[in-house]
Amino acid sequence: AQTVTQSQPEMSVQEAETVTLSCTYDTSESDYYLFWYKQPPSRQMILVIRQEAYKQQNATENRFSVNFQKAAKSFSLKISDSQLGDAAMYFCAYRNRDDKIIFGKGTRLHILP
């Protein structure tokens, strides 16, 4: 069975600085998708970024980028120029071949003004 591990329950970063959230996963599949979702206080789940396992190039969405290391099964999220609106829970997630999404326990990100 696949698992997703986020080893940082909470993190803080100064506004305008860069922060990296860690995620590792375990799977025997070769073809899968990885995601980072953001859950602000409203509790809405917002897709931040998505990575196909077969693509070597790291995905980027504006200030958000990932460092995807397939051999190490690592998928970290880098947020550049942090803004107050980035404060939220961030969930790393894996979608398996059965189309189920498996979520990590989340990292709560605080932005310090």
Next chain:
Amino acid sequence: NAGVMQNPRHLVRRRGQEARLRCSPMKGHSHVYWYRQLPEEGLKFMVYLQKENIIDESGMPKERFSAEFPKEGPSILRIQQVVRGDSAAYFCASSHDLKETQYFGPGTRLLVL
């Protein structure tokens, strides 16, 4: 194009009552997924449905829980004889097709007194 809609947003039930949670997928989406989020946890997969069919219900408790996605109308997650442990946020997601991105609704927060 409206996003995934869920209602009610908040639902309070007493032990032993029934809870009915509704999910209207995005326009054109025929795949619906239900997830449950316990406090301070990530989302956990419950059930995956396509129009009129349950594809995978491996994450759903065998008793008291049922789901449907009729030809017309929203998908319904039904919890009979609710217990305090059912208190959670229930999220619905939809996708256009297999392997396509799942878009999440705002969730229904169920509180069992």
